[in-house]
Every structure is written in structure tokens, then in C-alpha cells.
Amino acid sequence: MKPGKVYLVGAGPGDPDLITVKGRDCLRKADVVIYDRLVNDSLLNETSAEAEKIYVGKAANYHPWRQEAINRLLLKKAREGKVVVRLKGGDPFVFGRGGEEAEFLAMNRIPFEVVPGVSSAYAVPAYAGIPVTRRGFASSFSVVTGHKAFGNTGTKIVAWDKVSAGADTLVILMGLTNLANVVDELIKNNRDPATPIAVISYGTNQRQRCVTGELQNILARVESERLKPPAVVVVGEVVRLRERICWFGQ
Secondary structure: OOOOEEEEEEOEOOOHHHOOHHHHHHHHHOOEEEEOOOOOHHHHHHOOOOOEEEEOOOEOOEOOOOHHHHHHHHHHHHHOOOEEEEEEOEOOOOOOOHHHHHHHHHHOOOOEEEEOOOOHHHHHHHHOOOOOOEOOOEOOEEEEEOOOOEOOOOOEOOOHHHHOOOOOEEEEEOOOOOHHHHHHHHHHOOOOOOOEEEEEEOOOOOOOEEEEEEOOOHHHHHHHHOOOOOEEEEEOHHHHHHHHHOOOOO
């Protein structure tokens, strides 16, 4: 049997209207949709009634589907001759393990296509009224994972000595759980304790909440507001612009 095709599709950061036109077209022709936890469920309404929908979501310390099992599932469905959409939150190649899945499909000679998505790295700050770059404030930004920024024994995985001062704006995805360690590393590596910081929970949807402060006081503020993941952390002078241009939910 001739193999089908797999589309690695970015669903965007939460607001279902932020999926691309091409991504929506892929959903409408899919025989199978294999989707993640942070995908807005309403996007599944774009599929046909006959399409098979398989949830393979993961949460912190809860991984019922290992990545190897997801890879095998993609392979199985494609070898059945089906059009498969692997629907991932944000962009599949920005901390989405889409690169690993693409490599696996290529190794097994399965036709695939990557459909980039709007990344939470810049969309979530935008919905909070924070541009990651702005003339006079920031001419560069870096995106870092906070989810595995530290090993089980506290060993640093991210090179914070380089990251901390490497760009004007620092965007940390999945950074809420390790926020205390992140703040400590940034201050130890020459970020001013008075540097503005924002923590944005459930960005781009109606549950969005944003807490701002400085590196030296943000932990207490986040704890007081009881923010929950998923969250995007933004560090830098651009955070000050939120007071002027915050628009979502106003």
C-alpha cells in the first residue's frame, strides 16, 4: 500500500483564530488528527465527522504517551495510507519536538510536510501588550525553554551566563515551574534585580492573566496571584510598555 502523508501543523498559542489558513485546510482533509494538550479543542470541529481524533497530550510529570510511542503511531497511521495531521500547540519546531518527529518520518520514508504555526514566544507577549522588540527599548530577543532549564539535581542545562545578557528581551517558555531558579540565575549573571518581568498565564485565550514586577519581587507576586501553567515569562524593558498598549481583555 502506498503510504499516506503526515502534516506537522502548528495550532498557534491558544486562540483558535490564530491557526494559519493552511493549517485549517489540513485539518479539513485529515483522516486522522493526533493532537496535544495545549491545542484549543474547538479546532477539532474543523475536521470531518469521520476523522479519527487521538489525544496524546502531556503535562508536567504526566506523560501517558512517550515520544517514541507517538512516533510509532504516526508511522502506523501513515502506512495505512491515511492523511495524518499532527496538531501541536504554537509552532511545531519551537520546543514542540516537531523536529524529532520529522526526522523519524524521513528515516522511515514517510512523506510529510511542516506547516509552521504562530509561536507563543511572541504571540502571548503581544496579547499582553508587550512587544518583544521595540525601537529604543529592545533590538534583539532570545527564546529559552524553562521546562528543562535545570536537571533533577539542579544542574543547569541552559547556559544562563550567556543567555542572561545575550539579548535585550528574554522570553522563557514553560518557565513558571522553575521561575525561582530562573530569576536566581538571571540576577547572578548580571541582570539588574530591578529589571521588569512579566509572567503571562494561559496567553491568548479568555483565561489569560498577566502579573508584572521586577526580578527582585516577581516570585512573591506570582505566588500571591496563584498563576498556573502554561505560562510565558518575558524579561526586559519592553515589559514597561504593557501599561500603555495592553489591549486584550480591556
